[in-house]
Amino acid sequence: MNMSRTRRERLVVIGGDAAGMSAASQARRLKGPDELEIVAFERGHFTSYSACGIPYWVGGDVTDRDRLIARTPEEHRARDIDLRLRTEVTELDLDGQRVRARDVDTGEESWTSYDKLVIATGARPIRPDMPGADAAGVHGVQTLDDGQALLDTLEGTRGRRAVVVGAGYIGVEMAEALINRGYDVTVVNRGSEPMSTLDPDMGCLVHEAMEGLGITMVNDAEVTKILTGDGGTSLLERSRELGGSRVRGVVTRDREFPADVVVLGIGVRPETALAKAAGLPLGPHGGLLTDRSMRVRGHENIWAGGDCVEVLDLVSGQDRHIPLGTHANKHGQVIGTNIGGGYATFPGVVGTAVSKVCDLExxxxxxxxxxxxxxxxxxxxxxxxxxxxxxxxxxxxxxxxxxxxxxxxxxxxxxxxxxxxxxxxxxxxxxxxxxxxxxxxxxxxxxxxxxxxxxxxxxxxxxxxxxxxxxxxxxxxxx
Known part of the structure; x- marks a missing residue:
């Protein structure tokens, strides 16, 4: 008698933080390893961590980096999730249902096939296209690896002058973190007031509070250049590796601000280069477009969630890009439920966010x-x-x-x-x-x-x- 076993499906997840690993974990709860193989790729060193907690770790409120990690790679692997760290997906082959991945450390590449795909590539800090933007001592802060790199810079820098470019959530929170570390902090903001997520009359209240903390606020100013040079004050070994290209200040149209470290807080963009190259649908803000089940529009076996997608604003009725961990975890739960054979939807958001600068909420x-x-x-x-x-x-x-x-x-x-x-x-x-x-x-x-x-x-x-x-x-x- 011909006894054939049903072939188990393979789920491939791109991205090892909130949305990706929530989806993988929820799918695993609903389907065991005999039914569903799960392979997850993460280009960094960490998984399932709180990116929102990074400013408080940098500022010293959270003393142990590992307290930001909700679930370690070992814990995911113990649940039969084949998690591959330091592995970056570089290409999507939608017709062949496979992804090309590269080992970040060795450069070795390989293809992995999938039956179902989850794209949870997150967002990347906006790095201005200007001279000096890639110099040593200039940091975006989006991942745990980014936070560690910034802390390494702070610990290796003798100077105590910091410039934060941008005054959104990350800019304001990082300004507080740097003040807590004893830096002289200047925030250079393109807008008329900090926190462009507020109306200017409310942002003015934040401005007053920040200056009361000793933070120098410079509004209506756009950075046009980041000055570099070996300077001799910090990061000597890294400076030599980069040919002496380390930050020493920022320039606006009419002023120059000296800096030993620069933090970019001018926002993030959806990390959707892979999706765009593969021809997947993107919205006006560059994020992937999904239906209410978080399935990528027009693609039956591909889901997306987290900071790389756009979501429905229930108040305006339009799609928006709102990168928040609360949404990412919910997206992952919805995706994992649907992949695991259940049914769930994500109806949309109203754009709620809360932050603080010292004791101002x-x-x-x-x-x-x-x-x-x-x-x-x-x-x-x-x-x-x-x-x-x-x-x-x-x-x-x-x-x-x-x-x-x-x-x-x-x-x-x-x-x-x-x-x-x-x-x-x-x-x-x-x-x-x-x-x-x-x-x-x-x-x-x-x-x-x-x-x-x-x-x-x-x-x-x-x-x-x-x-x-x-x-x-x-x-x-x-x-």
Missing amino acids: IARTGLREKDAHRVGLRFESVTIESTSRAGYYPNASPMTVKMLAEHRTGRLLGVQIVGREGAGKRVDIAAVALTAGMTAEQMTTLDLGYAPPFSPVWDPVLVAARKAAAQVRGTLSRG
Whole structure:
């Protein structure tokens, strides 16, 4: 009698961090090694780590690098995942259903076939196309390897002058980290205020707080050149390897800022060169386009997730690139469930993010004013001042809340919060309201927890909602 065993499928995963290894792990939970072989490629030294924690490791708040690692390579391998570190995928052959991979250390190349493919290549720091951008002492910070390289530079540098280029989340967090390490920090920012994820009037509050910490803020300034030279102050061995090309300063149109180390915090781009070369669909921001199951559009056996994809913005209805670990882990769970024979979808996001610079908490969700203008929405905008606790309770701290509500309908469009302890996570109230499609009027009746140590009797978010609802009613009464 002819007894034939069913051939097990092979899943190939490109990328060993949040989305990729979450997908691999979830698929393994649902299908054992006799049904599904899993091969994962990671070009770095680490897997399943918190990239969001890197600034706090660099700054010394997290003292042990390994505390950022959620699951080690050995733990993945123990679950029958063939994880290949220091191996970079260099080519996708979609017709042949195979990938070409290169050993980063030896240069040896080989092809690996797949039945199902997950692309989780992440994002890469934007490195400006200008002289000196690749010099020793100039760092982007996206991976654990990047963080280690920056720490090696800081420990080998005698000078104490740092320039951070850009004032988004990474720029602001790295400025704090460098201040904590005793550096004199200058942040050179192309925008009118730091944190372009906020409206400028809210970014101004961040500007004031940063300068209060001793950080020099230079706004409306674009770096045009990174100065290099052997200088003799640091990184001598590496300088010789690079022919003396190490950083000594940055130049804007009208000023020069000396620097012993430069950190690039001007944002990231989806790492989709492989996907583009293979002809996979990309969105307006360069990220892969997927359906709600995280399957790449038009490709039955290819999924993508994490910082290399674009996702649906539930407020604007448009695709956006929002590189956050929270999304990446959810994408991986959805992908692994679908590959493992289950069913899951990722509906989209409202663009919630929270950060801090020392004790100042910064949060946003939904649309900024310019986002609303771009998609053709008319809106009412209100800003209120309140406190984190009842005013009479000890250590109540000031908080500013800005809210956008759609003209006439009152639908919540976005919220921004800047304040001290207790401010940042209040944005979650607004995130839930946005996801539910609530109006400002409906928000005013939310049954939130209250006690004097935690909030005023009217929570600051609800104070903003009351003011926004009144403004909407006012426009309706005026016709």
